[in-house]
Amino acid sequence: MPALTAAQIAGICGGVLEGDSSRVISGANTLEEAGPSDLAFIANRKAIEKASSSRAGCLIVPEEFSREGTLIRVSEPRAAFARALAAIYEKPRPAGSIHPTATIAGSAQIGANCVIGAGCHIGERVVIGDGSTLYANVAIYDDVRIGARAILHSGCVIGADGFGFVLSGDHYEKFPQVGTVEIGDDAEIGANSCIDRGALGATRIGDGTKIDNLVHVAHNCSIGKHVVIAAQTGFSGSVTVGDYAVIGGQVGVGEKARIDAKAVVGGQAGILVSQHVHAGEPVWGTPARPLKQHLRNLAELAKFGKLRNEVREIKKKMESGN
């Protein structure tokens, strides 16, 4: 971990320094836990109060913020802090290395400068772009293509058979899953997530898309670019998701549903078979509906008892009145 001066950090962040430019920063932490040699940041107005009591040696702050001490003013504090963090905790990424316990088919093509962890298995004709990282125990079936600079976390499984069966008389026969998986550049796939191969054609994950742990993507889904998918969400077959969509955790998406670019889906929502989710307002609930409508329904349910009492009252009055 290299120690940096506040001035160096300001340079890395593209921010304007105020205070002690030679202050040495060797770590980073939250406002509450940062000490005199640590960097911290203020994400928003809510955090400004906390900042007053912070012991952090240097603060990354929004442009309009003012306070005694060493500050770096930037327009996007969170992004700037992330960049500084990467510099402060920089570990020399191991140069291209393939762990001796990884098993890689002879016909697979591994790009330059890839790191392939212990116990990974890479099938026939797999192609992996330059600079990608596979942590321990990743399994990649035959014919999968993965872009450059992708990160695959431990235990994820790419290219297993899609879940397709045909009831034939008294038993199910396997619908052959002869397609593949294509994962874009700069994608990140979480631990123990599963991306199934297409039945025919490919299951696609776009460039820059980030998938959390324990996510399931079924055969022939087409997930766009720069999509964010939180943990334990599952997509049934042939779902399409547009670029920059944001999908919460534990969401379930039915077959052939369409989620538009930039749409936002709340945690645990259930999207029905062939449902079309638009951008603009987040959706929530099962079946997923615009957030306001769902909240109104929830609120109304709570008022049901009151309404029932009112009706009872009316009936009484009518009976006594007549």
Add this chain to the structure above:
Amino acid sequence: MPALTAAQIAGICGGVLEGDSSRVISGANTLEEAGPSDLAFIANRKAIEKASSSRAGCLIVPEEFSREGTLIRVSEPRAAFARALAAIYEKPRPAGSIHPTATIAGSAQIGANCVIGAGCHIGERVVIGDGSTLYANVAIYDDVRIGARAILHSGCVIGADGFGFVLSGDHYEKFPQVGTVEIGDDAEIGANSCIDRGALGATRIGDGTKIDNLVHVAHNCSIGKHVVIAAQTGFSGSVTVGDYAVIGGQVGVGEKARIDAKAVVGGQAGILVSQHVHAGEPVWGTPARPLKQHLRNLAELAKFGKLRNEVREIKKKMESGN
């Protein structure tokens, strides 16, 4: 990939050929994407329109369908297509092979013609039937029994301890999990799914049952034959599921629940502890109820605002009327 003639494919499907019996077919695809050397199929009436513009070299169609070109008439197009697909994309399944990095206990019995992938671990006294396939990184604990022709996808874990603890004073003690797991013939278990061993006795998965990715089956469940279970569903302890039941994705099933043979459970449904799910009508929602009832409840919730306005109106009238 062998190229086949339309006549050969008709033979494989058990269908009636019409048109150019010597047409060479070397691939298969969807109606939209198939080209002149590809097979495609029409699953149902909805697809018939698409068929008119398909460039597919040969179509598998329902018996009543008619159109110019090379057709194969069958009673079950989807099943016939699956069979043709298997023939067209036939890869010579590797003869029985055990990857050198697999670790197999000395007391385990591996049937003839099994394929055991890289990094698989097979515990003591495990028995695996003939012709089964374990993809890379499958873990099988001691004493598990797996039938013939089973397929276990990467990362699935069979026979881990059931989740049983007894609060004893100020801490939990482990309830020993001394049972096992029995998986039938022709079963398929998805990537990263977990089937726990019984506490006493066995957790059972019947012949021909198909389980998708990331499914959890707790100790002492008894899942019947030819059951289909979609991704991310979880079964608590001692659940029973009858033959030919169909369970959607992300379903949660409480302890000791009973799901009858041929019952259908919708995605994200929640089945309560000891609840009994009957066949006949699908169930949905949490707690799971017959689909019509659940849909009615959802619809009524949406009408609540209208009802409240009506009651307000009535009150006004009564007040002004008196």
Add this chain to the structure above:
Amino acid sequence: MPALTAAQIAGICGGVLEGDSSRVISGANTLEEAGPSDLAFIANRKAIEKASSSRAGCLIVPEEFSREGTLIRVSEPRAAFARALAAIYEKPRPAGSIHPTATIAGSAQIGANCVIGAGCHIGERVVIGDGSTLYANVAIYDDVRIGARAILHSGCVIGADGFGFVLSGDHYEKFPQVGTVEIGDDAEIGANSCIDRGALGATRIGDGTKIDNLVHVAHNCSIGKHVVIAAQTGFSGSVTVGDYAVIGGQVGVGEKARIDAKAVVGGQAGILVSQHVHAGEPVWGTPARPLKQHLRNLAELAKFGKLRNEVREIKKKMESGN
């Protein structure tokens, strides 16, 4: 499997023996399936009826129970049975052993008497306490600390990067995840569960906490001691859970939510971002509410149709009456 006499088992359980003290017991089973050489137990009054027809050679029973035959009276039958079971099925735990296919970084410290299974990967500077067990194919990233006597089931992933990204212009940049994971003594982590490292600081799992299969714990969660978490539950970032809380399966917990000590959360519940769950009454539903309130809401929904009919009736009367 050692055979024990009823007297020996009574000693192990700390119970009072009645009947044939020299009866030989070589197994254990449920009341229904136990035979003359098996131990069984009665957990509660409901089970007493079944006991009358049980063929078990010896029964562990609540103190007030009476019946012919060989009995062991104890105050906590389930805990006593668990202890007896451990003795009857005792397998000599392998002395400290590291499977030759495990890959362990040179800087990792593995305690005495640990069992490290096949295909496990243990990263740099990891510390594991004495007597811990890692089943096959566990992956532990750099810098994780695990206590003594912990059990990690196959496929679990400890210390993968937390899911943190910053939208920077047209793409997401990774928020560096430079924290770690600390797991306490006597913790058990289920198969294919994922505990992510902190962004800054640690993700913590307390002593004695038991986590089922396929659970997701995001960065910077702080899970207390002796917490029980059922399968497929997911915690977003920075959630805190107090000691002795009990969390059902498939629960989703939003960022920064607080679950108090001894709180109980029902299966599939959804806890909102920053929601505070108190002990006392279990919570259920999404958003999670006290159980009684949630049940009342569900019940009222079912009465909606009746209420609507009443209002219709009132309107009719008013129209005809006026």
